[in-house]
Amino acid sequence: xxxxxxxxxxxxxxxxxxxxxxxxxxxxxxxxxxxxxxxxxxxxxxxxxxxxxxxxxxxxxxxxxxxxxxxxxxxxxxxxxxxxxxxxxxxxxxxxxxxxxxxxxxxxxxxxxxxxxxxxxxxxxxxxxxxxxxxxxxxxxxxxxxxxxxxxxxxxxxxxxxxxxxxxxxxxxxxxxxxxxxxxxxxxxxxxxxxxxxxxxxxxxxxxxxxxxxxxxxxxxxxxxxxxxxxxxxxxxxxxxxxxxxxxxxxxxxxxxxxx
Numbered sequence: 001x002x003x004x005x006x007x008x009x010x011x012x013x014x015x016x017x018x019x020x021x022x023x024x025x026x027x028x029x030x031x032x033x034x035x036x037x038x039x040x041x042x043x044x045x046x047x048x049x050x051x052x053x054x055x056x057x058x059x060x061x062x063x064x065x066x067x068x069x070x071x072x073x074x075x076x077x078x079x080x081x082x083x084x085x086x087x088x089x090x091x092x093x094x095x096x097x098x099x100x101x102x103x104x105x106x107x108x109x110x111x112x113x114x115x116x117x118x119x120x121x122x123x124x125x126x127x128x129x130x131x132x133x134x135x136x137x138x139x140x141x142x143x144x145x146x147x148x149x150x151x152x153x154x155x156x157x158x159x160x161x162x163x164x165x166x167x168x169x170x171x172x173x174x175x176x177x178x179x180x181x182x183x184x185x186x187x188x189x190x191x192x193x194x195x196x197x198x199x200x201x202x203x204x205x206x207x208x209x210x211x212x213x214x215x216x217x218x219x220x221x222x223x224x225x226x227x228x229x230x231x232x233x234x235x236x237x238x239x240x241x242x243x244x245x246x247x248x249x250x251x252x253x254x255x256x257x258x259x260x
Contacts, residue, residue: 002052006030006074006081008061008118009088011038014137014185017213018085023050025217030079032057032070032088055079061088062110067117083220084122084134086115091152093256104151111155116162119177123170131174135220136163140183140228143237145245147253160226167225176223180216183233185209 005022009015011033019029023046031046031054033039039056046054057073059066074081089111092103115136126132139153142160146153163179170177186206212229219227228234240248 002026002028003082004028004030004079005083005085006032006118006122007085007087008032008114011035011042014182014209014212014216015085015087016042017209018087018135018216019046019054020050020210021213021217022083023052023054026050026052027083028053028055030055030057030074030081032059032061034058034060061114062090062106065117067114067121071118071121080129081122081125082129082132084118084126084132086118086134086136088114089137089155091149093149095148096150099151107151108155111152112158115159119162119166123166123175123177126175127170127173133220133223134163134166134175134177135216136177136179137216138163138179138181140181140233140237142179142181143240144248144252146256147249148256153252164225171223176220176225178216178220178224178227180212180219180227180229181233181237182207182212182216182229183236185212185229 005027007015007019007029010019010031015033019031019042023029029046029052031039031042036056036058039058043054043056046052055077057070059070061067061070090107092099092107096104119134119136122132123134136159138159139156141149141153142156144153160179160181163177167177184206186208207230215229216227228237
């Protein structure tokens, strides 16, 4: 039987590729993003290419109680959500002392508050339904502090730890929670975060959003609590546990340094 998947941040990057991946397995979609034009284009492509239903919702998810508004709209339409993909998120490159508070606050609201509220709303429904799956898109940034992106790295650490704890709480009730942790990925994220000149991405051949989405889909379906994409990323994320914290900060600062 077809499942229905709610995907936030679905209009580009990993979110868009996840939409295609689930559609390829005949799942219906509820796609949420800020741009109605992009959503309509994606809706047409999904329905034409995969012959599944793609509902679209235009919403700025950083707004107060935006998740509740989406949840209530979906309930009113009579759609049951079987899988939740919390993909919406933003980053900001730059020194904390220089960045505007408004952008940092929006990042905290979207990356942490919105994600957590969606989980709060849907995990209860999933338990009552007898099962379900949640994917929270974190990052390899979750495993370390990040000079030049201090708030972003910290928000992803929250996503990782929250997801692991929630998975442990609900796995015996038929619900799994997967924290997908990609490294630097070829998408629009770095342009939006103004970090195209960062040493983390400039001149590097990055994995595609499609590759990350395929990996994330498989990990979620297997019910893995933590899914780190790529061998190098896996080694980097786990090596941090055996490295002095002061050295980790220096290494990340070097990795993030702007390349001339």
